[in-house]
Amino acid sequence: AQSVSQHNHHVILSEAASLELGCNYSYGGTVNLFWYVQYPGQHLQLLLKYFSGDPLVKGIKGFEAEFIKSKFSFNLRKPSVQWSDTAEYFCAVKGNNRLAFGKGNQVVVIP
Amino acid sequence: DVKVTQSSRYLVKRTGEKVFLECVQDMDHENMFWYRQDPGLGLRLIYFSYDVKMKEKGDIPEGYSVSREKKERFSLILESASTNQTSMYLCASSSDRRNQPQHFGDGTRLSIL
Numbered sequence: 204a205q206s207v208s209q210h211n212h213h214v215i216l217s218e219a220a221s222l223e224l225g226c227n228y229s230y231g232g233t234v235n236l237f238w239y240v241q242y243p244g245q246h247l248q249l250l251l252k253y254f255s256g257d258p259l260v261k262g263i264k265g266f267e268a269e270f271i272k273s274k275f276s277f278n279l280r281k282p283s284v285q286w287s288d289t290a291e292y293f294c295a296v297k298g299n300n301r302l303a304f305g306k307g308n309q310v311v312v313i314p
Numbered sequence: 315d316v317k318v319t320q321s322s323r324y325l326v327k328r329t330g331e332k333v334f335l336e337c338v339q340d341m342d343h344e345n346m347f348w349y350r351q352d353p354g355l356g357l358r359l360i361y362f363s364y365d366v367k368m369k370e371k372g373d374i375p376e377g378y379s380v381s382r383e384k385k386e387r388f389s390l391i392l393e394s395a396s397t398n399q400t401s402m403y404l405c406a407s408s409s410d411r412r413n414q415p416q417h418f419g420d421g422t423r424l425s426i427l
Binding site: 204209212235237239245246247248249252254293295300301302303304305306307 | 345358404413417
């Protein structure tokens with residue numbers, strides 16, 4: 204079964220700072236990779252996804268993620284965060300028709 | 315736009331009660347999922363279903379059962395609720411078509427007293 208590791212569960216940063224959230228996975232087969240975001244009081248929303256092709260994936264709200272197969276990583280980045288990016292971010296890996304989620308990163312952006 | 319609707323946003327029940335959580339999706343998706351979300355643990359898969367009357371155990375099925383009598387509806391059942399089942403429960407659905415993500419409902423925050 205696949206598993207996902209996210210580091211630095213709590214991240215606090217100021218507006219305009221750059222954000223990078225790490226995601227490492229373990230799975231022996233072909234994977235699909237996702238980042239989901241959960242804003243306070245809202246449901247989980249898809250931020251971006253990778254299935255194949257260009258390993259640099261661009262998502263909504265200025266986020267991007269890079270799939271590095273040799274490192275089993277799918278790190279999320281945003282060059283300049285805003286207060287509205289305060290949320291919990293989850294990395295997920297799909298294998299065998301099931302999603303495995305990481306434990307999440309709670310990101311707080313201070314105005 | 316995909317709509318996944320969970321019947322209750324908040325629910326309070328007592329230990330030992332039988333609890334039903336309902337989920338309905340309007341996109342004719344084949345796959346439906348139940349997760350629980352706990353602080354610091356992320357989302358953990360309880361059960362999923364890839365067709366009517368079909369079900370598969372997820373990572374933490376103990377104490378739960380599910381029912382999928384119709385394609386659009388997937389019910390999670392707590393046979394005899396216990397305090398350690400206090401949690402946020404999330405339902406999701408997805409299409410069988412290649413490369414499709416899961417879509418989530420708003421969640422049900424369940425408290426067992």
